[in-house]
Amino acid sequence: MDCSICYDLYDKEKSPYIGNCGHSFCLECWEKSAYMNLYRCPLCKKSMLKSTILKNYLAAEIIETNDVIKLDSLIEKYQECNENFLNKLKKVKDIDNEIKELKEKKKELVDIYKKESQGIIIRANIKANIIIKNSKKIAFSILKETKNVVSNINKIYEDISNEKILLENSIDKIHKKINEVTTE
Numbered sequence: 001m002d003c004s005i006c007y008d009l010y011d012k013e014k015s016p017y018i019g020n021c022g023h024s025f026c027l028e029c030w031e032k033s034a035y036m037n038l039y040r041c042p043l044c045k046k047s048m049l050k051s052t053i054l055k056n057y058l059a060a061e062i063i064e065t066n067d068v069i070k071l072d073s074l075i076e077k078y079q080e081c082n083e084n085f086l087n088k089l090k091k092v093k094d095i096d097n098e099i100k101e102l103k104e105k106k107k108e109l110v111d112i113y114k115k116e117s118q119g120i121i122i123r124a125n126i127k128a129n130i131i132i133k134n135s136k137k138i139a140f141s142i143l144k145e146t147k148n149v150v151s152n153i154n155k156i157y158e159d160i161s162n163e164k165i166l167l168e169n170s171i172d173k174i175h176k177k178i179n180e181v182t183t184e
Contacts (some may be wrong), residue, residue, distance in 0.1 A: 001063050004041050005029040010063045018056040021046040027053075089114040091181045099174050106167045113160045117153055 001010045001016070003026040010016050016024040021041045030053050033040045040047050128142045 001059065003029055010060070012064070016056040016059045016063075017053050018059075019046070020048050020052040024056045024058050024059055024099050095174050095178050095181070099171060102167060102174070104169050106131060106163070109163055110160065113163075117156050120149055120152055120156075 003014075003016070005025050006029055008014055008026060010026070014026050014028075017027050017030055018024045019030070019039065019041050021044050023041050025042065029042060030039055033042050034050070037050060038047050039053060040051060069107050071097060127145055130138075
């Protein structure tokens with residue numbers, strides 16, 4: 001509720017006062033309407049003495065009751081918002097953990113593929129050296145083995161590229177989940 005003249009909200013410090021005409025305003029607005037101990041209602045223009053302008057206790061009590069109800073409602077809304085925020089925060093943390101796990105898995109897979117690639121290359125080089133020392137017949141076998149090694153390396157490279165794409169897609173999906181959670 002507010003004063004219909006100055007539009008200030010009524011509260012414990014600013015209470016409504018009622019004139020004998022039945023209209024209520026804040027005391028400051030009644031004071032502004034005074035002229036030589038005569039008060040004039042700003043709405044109906046009825047003249048009255050200051051002693052006939054009294055605090056409107058019924059309206060003041062309604063205002064105080066409304067303030068308590070509003071405060072309870074605000075507390076309830078705050079608790080609900082806080083709970084929603086905590087739930088969203090938990091979801092974000094869960095998604096962060098998933099991202100960390102996926103990054104670790106990606107690193108492990110890349111390390112495995114690197115080691116396998118290096119091992120294949122080392123084994124191929126050893127075999128190639130032995131074959132070159134023995135004969136030209138073996139040289140043909142080396143060429144064949146080298147082609148197999150290159151093919152394996154290409155397959156591994158392709159596997160690594162596919163894993164990378166899958167991991168990037170997973171990370172993109174997780175980022176989308178994060179965006180959805182944070183915009184809720």
